[in-house]
Amino acid sequence: MTALIKKIYKTILNEKQRNHLYYFLFRFRAKKYGGNEVECPICDNHFSQFLTYGNVPRAQALCPRCNSLERNRVMWLYLQKEWKIKERQAKILHFAPEIGIEKQMKKMTNLTYIGADLNPQLADYQMDICQIPNNDNEYDLILCAHVLGHVPDEGKAIREMKRVLKTDGLAIIMTVIDMKNPKTHESSAAKTPAEKLENYGESDLVRLHGLDFGDRLAAQGFKVDRLDYRLIFSESEQKKYGLGQGAREVLYLCRK
Numbered sequence: 452m453t454a455l456i457k458k459i460y461k462t463i464l465n466e467k468q469r470n471h472l473y474y475f476l477f478r479f480r481a482k483k484y485g486g487n488e489v490e491c492p493i494c495d496n497h498f499s500q501f502l503t504y505g506n507v508p509r510a511q512a513l514c515p516r517c518n519s520l521e522r523n524r525v526m527w528l529y530l531q532k533e534w535k536i537k538e539r540q541a542k543i544l545h546f547a548p549e550i551g552i553e554k555q556m557k558k559m560t561n562l563t564y565i566g567a568d569l570n571p572q573l574a575d576y577q578m579d580i581c582q583i584p585n586n587d588n589e590y591d592l593i594l595c596a597h598v599l600g601h602v603p604d605e606g607k608a609i610r611e612m613k614r615v616l617k618t619d620g621l622a623i624i625m626t627v628i629d630m631k632n633p634k635t636h637e638s639s640a641a642k643t644p645a646e647k648l649e650n651y652g653e654s655d656l657v658r659l660h661g662l663d664f665g666d667r668l669a670a671q672g673f674k675v676d677r678l679d680y681r682l683i684f685s686e687s688e689q690k691k692y693g694l695g696q697g698a699r700e701v702l703y704l705c706r707k
């Protein structure tokens with residue numbers, strides 16, 4: 452696409468409209484990958500493969516139809532099989548909503564679904580995770596995947612999620628974990644995108660979590676269960692659903 456056409460296109464459609472257009476167009480991409488080798492539990496489609504994706508490219512990562520990643524499919528399988536999301540009435544707050552999961556949840560009439568992001572173009576509700584505009588004890592379920600690595604005041608964000616979670620509610624919090632590092636890495640020297648990329652592996656992270664991520668959630672008052680939910684599946688099922696390698700897919704199940 453030439454620069455001029457790109458500019459016109461961006462003038463006609465805002466970011467939110469473009470994302471919905473992409474989602475519509477993914478159906479044509481999906482047709483190129485027809486097959487039965489892999490299966491996406493979110494959009495319920497079969498393909499010859501998942502697509503390669505990431506700054507450091509990961510094979511078998513992206514669903515050709517709904518754009519879900521490994522971590523989204525792990526979370527969705529847990530919500531379906533363990534949390535019984537299709538069978539209960541629930542009010543849900545979903546930060547930085549991934550479009551595949553968002554589309555599925557919005558179709559479910561048993562759910563009251565709030566998709567929220569600091570960027571109003573990326574969700575139905577603009578919301579700062581450090582100042583959630585809700586009363587205490589409002590949500591049955593909070594989903595927050597790969598957000599806390601980007602939030603300067605992580606402690607405040609965690610306390611806010613705990614505050615608005617119902618006393619019997621569940622917050623599923625996920626992040627990228629450096630499995631080799633027992634401690635979360637934060638460097639005051641990493642200020643520019645290039646320095647952040649060098650320090651954390653992504654240009655917009657403000658920290659790279661280590662194996663202490665669960666302790667950091669617990670330090671703000673959550674009861675935390677760490678669950679590598681991929682491991683309840685056989686190796687062939689992990690491949691079929693494209694569930695990743697673990698560094699990005701561990702579920703931290705947080706309760707009050």
Ligand SMILES: [Zn+2]
Binds near residue numbers: 492496517518519
């Ligand atoms: Zn899918």
